[in-house]
């Protein structure tokens with residue numbers, strides 16, 4: 001496989017810029033594509049060259065395979081990096097690139113096929129000896145059969161769309177009484193989202209954690225994992241905060257899950273960067289959920305604690321090079337990422353597009369802002385409203401939380417509404433600071449997280465929870481560098497703070 005000299009980035013926003021940054025460092029020329037809505041976008045200015053691909057709706061521009069391929073040919077690009085979303089997990093696009101003699105920087109189409117459909121992925125994983133959530137590996141034909149199966153494995157159960165993941169076409173069912181309506185709505189939602197109304201059943205797991213393992217494979221049969229990311233802070237299946245290491249993993253569980261993730265990747269002859277998602281239950285059993293066959297939004301936290309550039313690794317693997325490491329690196333320190341959205345938490349997180357009239361971006365030691373915006377830029381209303389990913393590194397988790405708070409306190413965005421205050425409330429929440437938040441956390445604490453408006457209160461919440469966490473760690477006799485145990489005289493203060501927080505929640 002020859003060296004890549006020119007990459008077309010088939011994406012927009014922060015991820016297009018992220019990919020181009022590494023290309024520039026590797027001496028690779030970059031080509032942007034842009035829609036009518038992105039003429040003035042930052043990714044266009046960042047690239048060496050930019051090609052127009054159509055009207056604002058992504059269906060008519062970023063998602064039109066032939067337009068992207070024509071742009072690559074016109075520019076003389078020898079490879080395409082798809083970023084995330086858009087065409088990144090589209091097996092037919094991978095085949096079209098192959099047919100056109102253009103390197104697709106990502107896994108082979110066959111690996112995407114093996115993981116795309118959830119029931120097929122589950123069957124493949126069971127065959128490979130990877131634990132999956134108990135349930136069926138085939139779609140269920142009739143409601144009667146589904147009821148029968150649910151009674152066999154016991155309620156509550158989860159009906160899930162076979163066609164794809166992400167929480168669409170998913171229904172929790174408590175018992176036979178609400179089976180019919182759940183069955184019907186799961187099927188119609190599945191049809192709507194994936195053009196396929198097939199539904200299967202899983203045992204419902206209570207309060208699971210979402211923990212995912214980053215994997216990497218080269219074309220020489222080497223497959224490694226790069227540790228985990230804790231992604232349980234989600235609202236409506238949208239990740240809001242990610243961190244690594246996961247506060248709930250022990251080194252033993254990390255290496256067990258890592259080995260299983262490697263096994264999953266090997267079973268589908270994976271190549272490149274991938275992520276194996278797991279649900280971890282209250283007993284710390286873990287189950288395969290799905291595999292994302294792309295570079296993920298939250299990859300920076302992995303880069304922080306491993307010191308690796310995942311985009312550079314993707315490019316080297318695509319050039320046929322061997323992985324530069326054959327074992328999981330020990331995670332160094334702690335990293336947290338928060339997603340800054342142009343949305344209004346007070347209005348049910350409605351997108352808030354518009355012109356950014358003033359912008360101050362955080363900086364300082366161990367702070368990274370991956371952004372696609374600039375002062376004077378108008379955030380369009382046709383795309384995802386994420387405007388930046390703020391990620392930080394620190395030696396310990398508590399220091400990383402404090403650093404993320406400090407960085408967020410520097411962030412100023414005027415002209416549009418953002419979720420920055422909401423992010424600060426999450427980081428200040430005792431449950432987050434304690435580090436045992438599950439996938440229900442943001443939903444349960446919705447009101448509390450909205451309520452923390454007063455900057456003094458949020459500061460108090462942070463202090464309270466940090467002191468609480470220090471005491472907890474002291475009790476467990478763990479050594480956390482930099483986390484000194486609080487003296488017993490702090491106890492009264494902590495309970496006063498917790499009282500204040502609780503009354504605020506009511």
Ligand code: MV4
Nearest residue numbers: 133158165166167202203204205210234237439
């Ligand atoms: C589950 C579950 C509980 N039990 N499956 C949601 C998104 C989709 N990828 C899988 N999801 C879930 N599947 C069983 N059998 C709970 C969730 C879930 C969830 C998972 C990951 C992250 C956030 C979540 C929020 C709510 C529910």
